[in-house]
Amino acid sequence: MSELIQAVTAVLSNLIEPKLKWSLGSLNLIKEVQVHDHKLRLKIDLVTDDENLKAQFQDQVFQALTDFNFAEIDLTLDRVNVARQGLEGIKHVILVGSGKGGVGKSTIATNLAAILKLRGHSVGLMDADIYGPSIPILMGITKEKPQVLDDEFLQPIEAHGIKTISVGSLVPADKAISWRGQLVSGTILQFIRKINWGDLDYLIIDMPPGTGDIQLTIAHELKVKGVIVVSMPQQVVIGDVKRSLDLYREKQIPVLGVIQNMVSYQCECCGSQQTIFPGVEEQLAGVEQIGSLSLKPDLCKAGNEGIPYVLKNQSDEIYQEFERIAIQLEKRLETGLIFPQTVPEN
Template sequence: MSAVNRAAVEAVLRQYTDPYLNQDPVSAGCVRAIEIQGDQVSVRMELGYAAGLFKSGWAQMLQMAIEGLDGVRSAKVDIQCVIAPHKAQAQIPGLANVKNVVAVASGKGGVGKSTTAANLALALAREGARVGILDADIYGPSQGVMFGIAEGTRPKIKDQKWFVPIESLGVEVMSMAFLTDDNTPMVWRGPMVSGALLQLVTQTAWGDLDYLVIDMPPGTGDIQLTLAQKVPVAGAVIVTTPQDLALLDAKKGVEMFRKVNIPVLGVVENMAVHICSNCGHAEHLFGEGGGEKLATQYGVELLASLPLAMVIREQADGGKPTVAAEPDGQIAMVYQELARHVGARIVLQEAASPAMPTITVSDD
């Protein structure tokens, strides 16, 4: 039996591709240590994205591969998720206690943006991350309802300056709805809304968050631009339906984020297909393949494709979105995949950003 060495272990690891980083763990820089003691191998790895439900299966697969090496009797692979703060737009100060801000946006209303934002936040939390959600849809705030927070609930005030977010379903939640009457419309002009929104963002006492999901208002007006230019967004997720009209507006959303130098992490296609609950017939009510076309056109990833299902709407309206209501269900698993892809795309965006040039001074 030949002795095993580090090069042989790395060669085995290079044969397996992380499905979210699209690289092998060695090339992705995930391997932190390889220890070899005789015929026993120990590997320590770190993932830069939340993957609590994925890492044990990934570790087991790599462990079995290493144990297949000649000279290895047993192997141990330990994988931890370590979420680092990632760079946002230049010259925009970061938010206190928040590592990564993810904007969930749409070109128009009615495409399921808020439902996607809520389930994304819950899915990130299930993967082991510390998560908050900010309901920035001033005119139509809905996250309070989705998270089952009773009408009339008000946030506590800390040091006469900070709003303390309300915790529900393991996520910190803040919304303009907590500061106003549910039956009173926000009859405000754009500058007033922008000012109120920035106050909400900067004066909320978030805990130590790995991710803050912002449920953006629909459209591409001054409110969206203000938020994009004043809040350190690590990346944006665009929500659309396959319908041609929705795709037209979604394209404007992609272009808006590009103009303010915010990376578009990918596209979520909602209401992609309807499965009849009686006969099981599948029908594309709003068209087919629209999200994929949009993603291809702009060179971004189609992060998830979700069905038009009554249960998604019922669970959100009932104050317990799908990820919380049926965590092991098929639809919840799609949201978990979405969460892991979003986290991994932020890591990849950071890796792809150009490094600052090194300046050297010589006596020549």
């Protein structure tokens, strides 16, 4: 891309779409920018179909480009289209949550989505962690933005064959997301009602920590098949995990089981597995454990590279553990047998 085209694109990216009131750049609405013989050809998609708003927007485009002194500007304004709406084509909605942050929910959600894709399923991945979105990094889509479609729908970004959506793809990485509850809930409702997922076997939702507005909104708005709770065998994690289990039970969301993460690590010297947090794991004995994952540097490295670990390593113990988790999930959902929904007493 030439420096001139980059400069034009940068100016256009700051213009505001008349209906949604978001910038063209954040919504990925600039479809074509070409310069030939000092003549500019543009194609921009808009959500609005109001002719007055389109005329005003056209004037804004010409005004914004005045300083470039193009001999001619050929501007085409199209309206985005959507073929299929919302969640109607999704078979199973699965939450991956925990009351505690930093336990590896996003890494597990990403690799669970990837292993289900490897097993032949169509899969979507929603990042519901508004304040700390991780999915764009873990899926390698930090520079991608979702397409805005007709009727204010968003087209999820596809990465590694998985459809994804995250507020991290809409807000610059260096910008704080200092939103209050109503705006957070509204964004989650947009993700629930206005994403063009199409037909999916599984939609995996990476939940934020805690038991607040986002959890309540999703519990109220979605028909969820169940939640997989991520924990660590560490005392400071257990209490928050119990609270999240209590919330899901209160909202009648089946608990599909617990995955214990970072239970051990492999010694670099002797190769033996060393327990990191001994003597705590049994405190969640009242909920069925469906997986146990060790701490492995290569798992973190894969996340930094934007590639789910199970897509890079399809033979080791981490891959095999995710495969076992996926098989259990498939069988339970196919037969209608849900894991025991019991919660340990305090």
